[in-house]
Amino acid sequence: MIIRAKSYPRAGLIGNPSDGFFGKTVSFAFSNFCSEVLLYESPELEILPCQKDQSCFASVQELVRDVNLHGYYGGIRLLKATIKRFFDYCLEHQIELHNKNFTIRYQSNIPHGVGLAGSSAIITACLRVLMKFYGVSIPKPTQASLILSAEVDELRIMAGLQDRVIQVYQGLVYMDFDKALMKKKGHGRYEQMNAKLLPPLYIAYQEDLSEVSGKAHNNIRERFNLGDKKVIAAMRYWANLTDQVRDVLVNGETEKLGSLLNKNFDRRRSIYRISEGNIRMVETARALGASAKFTGSGGAIVGTCKDRKMFDRLKKGLGKIGVRVIRPRVVESVSAYSQS
Numbered sequence: 001m002i003i004r005a006k007s008y009p010r011a012g013l014i015g016n017p018s019d020g021f022f023g024k025t026v027s028f029a030f031s032n033f034c035s036e037v038l039l040y041e042s043p044e045l046e047i048l049p050c051q052k053d054q055s056c057f058a059s060v061q062e063l064v065r066d067v068n069l070h071g072y073y074g075g076i077r078l079l080k081a082t083i084k085r086f087f088d089y090c091l092e093h094q095i096e097l098h099n100k101n102f103t104i105r106y107q108s109n110i111p112h113g114v115g116l117a118g119s120s121a122i123i124t125a126c127l128r129v130l131m132k133f134y135g136v137s138i139p140k141p142t143q144a145s146l147i148l149s150a151e152v153d154e155l156r157i158m159a160g161l162q163d164r165v166i167q168v169y170q171g172l173v174y175m176d177f178d179k180a181l182m183k184k185k186g187h188g189r190y191e192q193m194n195a196k197l198l199p200p201l202y203i204a205y206q207e208d209l210s211e212v213s214g215k216a217h218n219n220i221r222e223r224f225n226l227g228d229k230k231v232i233a234a235m236r237y238w239a240n241l242t243d244q245v246r247d248v249l250v251n252g253e254t255e256k257l258g259s260l261l262n263k264n265f266d267r268r269r270s271i272y273r274i275s276e277g278n279i280r281m282v283e284t285a286r287a288l289g290a291s292a293k294f295t296g297s298g299g300a301i302v303g304t305c306k307d308r309k310m311f312d313r314l315k316k317g318l319g320k321i322g323v324r325v326i327r328p329r330v331v332e333s334v335s336a337y338s339q340s
Contacts, residue, residue, distance in 0.1 A: 002040045005128035008331050009033050009116035010166040011203055011295040011302045014264055015175075015242035020160030021224055021235045022179040024242035026249075027166040028195060030203070030328035035108035035121035037079070039129040041100055047079050048105035052112075069113070069207065075106050075122050081154035082126040085146050090136060097134050104129070114205045115296025117163035123147045124167040141187035143168045158221075161188065163296070170333040171195050174246050193246075195330040199254035202290065202311060204318050204325045205300035206281060220272065234271050238264060258291030258304040265293035274298065281323055288317045302328075 008029040015025030053074030057063040083104075090097055106126065110118035124147055131138060138146065144164040151157040165188075166173050172195040177188040223231045241260055248256045265282060268274070278298045285292040289310050291303040305311050305327075315325045 002038060003129045003132050004036060004038050005125040005132070006034045006036045007121040007124035007128070007167050008035075008170065009110045009118060009121060010163055011116070011201075011300075011328060012162060013172075013302060014245040014260060014293075015238045016162060016264075016294065016296065017160065017220075017268070018235045018238040018242075019162035019175065019177055020158075020221075022177050022182065023235045024174070024176045024239040025162045026172070026174050026193070026242055026245055027162055028172045028198065028328070029166050029170045029331050031331040032203075032326050032329055033108075033110040033116070035106060035110055035118065035125050037104065037106045037122065037125040037129050039102050039104045039133055041133075042103040043101060044103075045101045046103045047076050048103060049074065049076060050105060050107050052108070075108070075119075077155060078119055078122045078150070079104060079106060079126050081150040082123045082147075083130065084154060085150045086127060086130045086136075089138070089142075089146055090134075095136055097136075100133075102133060111205050111207055111300070114207060114299030115294055116205070116300055117167065117296060119157070120147055120151065120159070120163045121167055123150050124164065140168050141165075141185070141190065145187050165190055170331050172198060172330060174242070192333065193249065195332060197249040197252075197254075198330065199257060200305050200307070200311075201302060201328055202305040202314055202325055203295060203300060203302050203328050204281065204285060204292075204314065204323045205295075206277070206321075206323045207299070230271060234267055237267055254304075261291040261293045261303055262286070268294070280321060281318065284318055284321060284323075285314060288313045290314055 008031050010027050010029045013026045013028060015023055019025045053076050106122050108118060108122055110116055110121055112118055127143060127147060144161055147164040148159060148161055151159045161177060162175060165175055169190060169192060172193040174191040174193055175188055182188055220231055241264055245260050282292045282301055285301060285303060290305050292301045295302045318325050
């Protein structure tokens, strides 16, 4: 039996980066790209490499380009961390696993390092095939927390829950990471929304603008922990924007959405160090009539795009500075794995 699972990139529509600071966000998953993990029973447990794990290069220049794009580690570490956390979870909850072995591999075409949550997509798909292979059911909020733990606790990757929640639930999700609730239950309050509430959107990205999430977050964590009033006020501001966007969508007042997205980025710019290339991408999109904010930590933006003419202007104008523009296809919450 071959088990396959897919997971999709996400865009933080509003509220980010407050998800890691007990804030609120609205995010959506979209199917223009995907990560897929394949698993089948085998005599030994084996993790197969994919192209991102290559160790043979045509030249030094090619090696350097690969390191700049993917870092020193590919996706195998993500699979290892997920398998370990899944095993730990089952051990902690006294879930007995059968002793069959498996071979597992992954592939992904999600643009790397541009704030579309490509790494957590691989982990999410991996967790899905493991649950199917072992016949283990894990509640969705707990799945998201396990995925975060694989990255933060096992791999020391700075991250928040937003990416993992939307990739587990898919579709369009409102998230409230209330501190008291997080402390009590280990997860926030997640509300699945109707993706048809969304107006026409665009996503634009440029791979050479990618930033490591921890680096992109500057020293905000330290400032937050020290009670920096400016940082804490920003987190509250983004949480409030999130509630406004939720109301705007529910009430069908989508003409108000663009200005709220712009406000999200403008406040971010006031406390974060943002590269000139990322600022140029946002300002170019706005000059062409669209709203714009980061989908994540930098390298990609999301915004409203009211008609085909504006979309064509964005493709042409952003294309001149090496930025690709797409219409995101929001993926609804459906069965995420198949078997053959």
